[in-house]
Amino acid sequence: MSYACNVRGLSKCYRVDRSAPRGRSGYKTLRDDLTRLASAPLRALRGGPDGRSEEFWALRDVNFEIQPGEVIGVIGRNGAGKSTLLKVLSRITKPTAGRVELNGRVGSLLEVGTGFHPELTGRENIYLNGAILGMSRREIARKFDEIVSFAEVEKFLDTPVKRYSSGMYVRLAFAVAAYLEPEILIVDEVLAVGDMAFQRKCMGRMHEVGRGGSTVLFVSHNMPAVESLCTRAILLDSGTVVQQGDVREQVAEYRRRLMGALDGQQVALADLDAPGRRLKVFRSVAILDEHGEPTNHLPLGGEFRIRLTLDAARAVHYPTVTVGIDDNLGQRMISLCTPLRNPVIETLDGTCEVECRVANFPLAPGEYWVKLGLATPAERIDEVERVTMFTVLNGDAFNEGRGIHQGVCVAPTAWTVEPKGR
């Protein structure tokens, strides 16, 4: 009983209906179930597989233990099972097999502002959201002033939140969550909200929670944040624990897997499941250097090339391809889109390769993530986040005898000096 959290043989299986159209229309209808019942009564009643559905194991035999007061990072690539793990630990969904024991009051934060109602005022929403997060009315009343000053919304307390700016809304939402004082805190990537200053404030608050003796389970793609907050990390891949232990080793292994798998080759996307993939058009992606060789390290201000393989199962007319590049905090840095006028692809049917070049890539040294999107004027077809990452290395971009130390982007400059006499 010394542990705060003990996970044994945890597995979660989803049934994916292959016959249903992809996307959000996965609801059963009464008619479907009635026809199923009529056509195969026994099988339908037993709820067994009916040939049309496939099993998808989001988690498979996951084991780990967390000691009280530990701050643990959960890292892994897309579809590794991080979100499912958090959902099971926060009791939102039930596991298919295995068991979890938690000792202590659990607070989970998979989203900020859950339950906020746009019609209610800031004051009312603080109470409502607090109650939803598991705080008592007395507890909220006691922390009320701190929440309000953290969110910086004193003047608008009695305004309905639907009239708030999006920044105010997010600050208020995070502030309520920040004053949750559970013994075990489960946090999904919710820190990527608000402006930079507010994010720094949120990270500061997370540090305090960790130091205050709470056990924290923290999921993030933001490796610097994981390294600075956590002492230990669990690396997940394809629903299983690859390894766990010292946070630096795990982050290094995560990067090695991510980059190593990529460096010198392309990333396959054909079998990657993600919510936005209505049709899996993106087959692979590779970042190339100026010679057309796959790489994940670019010199500052050098040429950036990205090559995508597309394969459409049905004809897609006038598709726009977007390559979004985000920083570690999930902030969009730049969007590279195919033009609307004179489209580069008129009809996508079958396989093709698309390459985009940026001659003087302007982003400052750091790590960046690539998101891909394909849409027609009528619908979104394929969206995949964080397909790959790359690093921009500091260097002498413009033959000026130095690299850069400040700012988020670089540009070639021309300086003139006109003597105006004395």
Added chain:
Amino acid sequence: MSMSVDTPVEPRNAPRAGAGAPAGPGHAAHVLIVPPKGFQPLDLPELWRFRELLYFLAWRDVKVRYKQTFLGAAWAVLQPLMMMIVFATFFGRLANVPTGGLPYPLFAIAGLLPWTFFSTAVSGAGMSVIGSERLITKIYFPRLAVPFAAVGASVVDFVVSIGLLFVMMAYYRVAPGPGLLLLPVIFTSILLTALGVGTLLAALNVAYRDFRYVIPFLLQIWMFATPSVYMQVDAPPPAAAAPAADGAQAGAAPAGGSDGRAADAPAKKGPGRKWLRAVLALNPMTGLISAFRAAALGGPIPWGPFAVSTACAGAAFLVGCLYFRRVEDGFADII
């Protein structure tokens, strides 16, 4: 932040767990998560621990319902009032429905108020879970709190609108009898029925969105299948009404006693009506609304139908909640 003001381990919770780990108001200190297995018992202690959440969800529904409306909470009174006027015109004046000597408007409102409560509670609860998708996929709490809170919000409307009944009783100079004391019991039965039916529909609605369309339709049919809303089903038919009404004091027909005679009369008219009566008797709302009216307006309580309906109410509550508990584990995956 100014953490320094608070001591880190201040008694933020009642120290009932004893062994160091303070139990929060909303969360148990020790949690075991295992795969679901069949029917779950109704976890009332857990629901009780989350009573503040229940309160806040109901409070939100009440607050939001009348935001940006000009008349505000007056709508709780206006809706049954307008229905009463329509009914009074058609059933009271044109169809001359027997009311056992009561002024028709008063007769109608005493049935409409509990019905309006039942109807808004069931439709509110039935839609509540699919309307709380964000909550259900992002945070844990006993899922029953959602439909229960929706019913709770309707209770507030009912309490506001009940004032209308007393105003009308004063206007028509009808004094409440001792049956008034029974009103809370009868209301509890209606509440249990609404909770049961609403919870069942809420759970079905998650898996089958068909129920979005079924619920309004079902309530409309149910209203016609509840004759006590618009006429007195247990009153003798007009031909036999005269002698029965003679014996009745203060207007109200002796509903319980008239059951036998009423059953005789339609028997002569063929098996169809008898069969219909049997079906109508299965509808718990028929007995509950008759009892509600009798208790409020001082008539004799129809004990027989009331007892049957109360049993039905309890059964509906159990069936609804158990089915809900059976399927709630899958809500986050399929909603």
